[in-house]
Amino acid sequence: xxxxxxxxxxxLLADQIACSLAVQLKTSDSSSKLKWMRREPFGNGTVVEVPxxxxxxxxxxxxxxxxxxxGTSTHWTFQFHDAGMGxxxxxxxxxxxxxxxxxxxxxDTWKGSSTTRSDAECTCRNYDSExxxxxxxxxxxxxxxxxxxAGHLDEPLTTPSGRKMYSRGRRNLQATLDMLLESYNLGxxxxxxxxxxxxxxxxxFAALDAMASWTPDAKVRGLHFxxxxxxxxxxxxxxxxxxxLQKMYDFHxxxxxxxxxxxxxxxxxxxxxxxxxxxxxxxxxxMFVMNSRYDAWQMYVFDGMPWGDVYEPEGGDxxxxxxxxxxxxxxxxxxxxxxxxxLNNTHATFVTSCxxxxxxxxxxxxxxxxxxxxxxxxxxxxxxxxxxVKVNYIDDAAANYDCNGGHVFHR
Numbered sequence: 353x354x355x356x357x358x359x360x361x362x363x364l365l366a367d368q369i370a371c372s373l374a375v376q377l378k379t380s381d382s383s384s385k386l387k388w389m390r391r392e393p394f395g396n397g398t399v400v401e402v403p404x405x406x407x408x409x410x411x412x413x414x415x416x417x418x419x420x421x422x423g424t425s426t427h428w429t430f431q432f433h434d435a436g437m438g439x440x441x442x443x444x445x446x447x448x449x450x451x452x453x454x455x456x457x458x459x460d461t462w463k464g465s466s467t468t469r470s471d472a473e474c475t476c477r478n479y480d481s482e483x484x485x486x487x488x489x490x491x492x493x494x495x496x497x498x499x500x501x502a503g504h505l506d507e508p509l510t511t512p513s514g515r516k517m518y519s520r521g522r523r524n525l526q527a528t529l530d531m532l533l534e535s536y537n538l539g540x541x542x543x544x545x546x547x548x549x550x551x552x553x554x555x556x557f558a559a560l561d562a563m564a565s566w567t568p569d570a571k572v573r574g575l576h577f578x579x580x581x582x583x584x585x586x587x588x589x590x591x592x593x594x595x596x597l598q599k600m601y602d603f604h605x606x607x608x609x610x611x612x613x614x615x616x617x618x619x620x621x622x623x624x625x626x627x628x629x630x631x632x633x634x635x636x637x638x639m640f641v642m643n644s645r646y647d648a649w650q651m652y653v654f655d656g657m658p659w660g661d662v663y664e665p666e667g668g669d670x671x672x673x674x675x676x677x678x679x680x681x682x683x684x685x686x687x688x689x690x691x692x693x694x695l696n697n698t699h700a701t702f703v704t705s706c707x708x709x710x711x712x713x714x715x716x717x718x719x720x721x722x723x724x725x726x727x728x729x730x731x732x733x734x735x736x737x738x739x740x741v742k743v744n745y746i747d748d749a750a751a752n753y754d755c756n757g758g759h760v761f762h763r
Contacts, residue, residue, distance in 0.1 A: 503604025553579020574639030
């Protein structure tokens with residue numbers, strides 16, 4: 353399979369690897385028939401604007417759009433795009449130094465407007481029972497609502513400069529599905545993959561069960577990369593990620609997108625239902641969750657470790673002063689993830705000990721070529737996709753930057 357393609361698949365889902373007890377990772381046969389069906393922008397894809405009279409629109413009022421690459425089958429893939437965390441303020445003082453947090457400033461970028469981006473890419477994730485990549489109808493979903501496509505306000509807000517700001521994330525998704533059902537034969541889908549990485553992974557967690565209900569006759573699978581976040585104590589402090597998440601949750605009225613049973617169980621802090629640690633406990637649709645226990649982005653944003661020392665350490669070795677902190681974060685992350693593993697369901701997991709976020713995939717061929725019992729990571733996905741059974745591939749190696757050649761895994 354193509355290195356860049358598989359890499360995206362692997363680390364996008366937050367890199368969760370593993371294999372059976374004492375089974376060594378080996379190099380895969382480069383002739384593997386499994387390849388992602390890449391839908392390149394500006395090819396045969398079509399950018400489809402959703403009429404604003406449906407209530408769908410970007411933050412600045414410009415039309416929401418999706419990009420579709422029609423296939424010749426009844427297979428569908430939806431790809432949520434990663435536009436980072438949403439926004440929750442009109443004040444730079446409250447934005448904590450990130451312009452993306454300021455909704456008015458976000459309106460002038462592709463993260464808040466459809467006028468500055470020409471398409472939303474998509475990659476087919478559908479495989480037949482023999483592991484052959486299937487052509488699919490691939491749909492890329494623009495992220496321009498500032499709420500991880502989970503918020504909705506009936507009326508626009510007025511910014512300090514007098515502009516109208518719209519929050520229509522849920523409506524964008526619903527109107528898109530309406531159009532696909534009416535005009536693109538989505539109702540005849542036999543199988544649907546809903547995928548996302550990083551912030552797109554968070555969005556796909558939130559939308560998975562709802563989207564599955566729109567195609568009840570199809571088998572629906574979730575494929576999530578690097579989106580399993582935890583309620584790390586440092587991230588709860590004023591101005592940190594989880595505090596910002598609460599502000600975004602309130603600002604965009606996100607509660608209506610969250611599972612009712614999660615909100616009931618966590619009524620004192622309902623915004624926690626946007627964290628993977630909590631949201632995944634309530635998702636019924638089968639999903640394959642991939643993540644690194646040493647998620648580089650989380651250790652940087654949640655724990656405050658220096659970006660360069662985590663992402664690009666000199667010599668590719670763990671910075672000695674961070675070794676204990678990295679180990680501690682991985683232990684905490686795995687403790688919370690274990691609660692998800694222990695659920696009675698048909699979900700699959702793939703956890704790596706390589707320090708990475710989404711970037712590890714496309715930059716490291718070792719990770720793509722690693723195999724378990726003669727099967728690549730992509731082949732493991734294909735097998736589970738057609739027969740979802742509870743399976744967990746867990747890397748028990750110490751934190752490293754190998755991604756993940758030569759390590760021992762268990763299932």
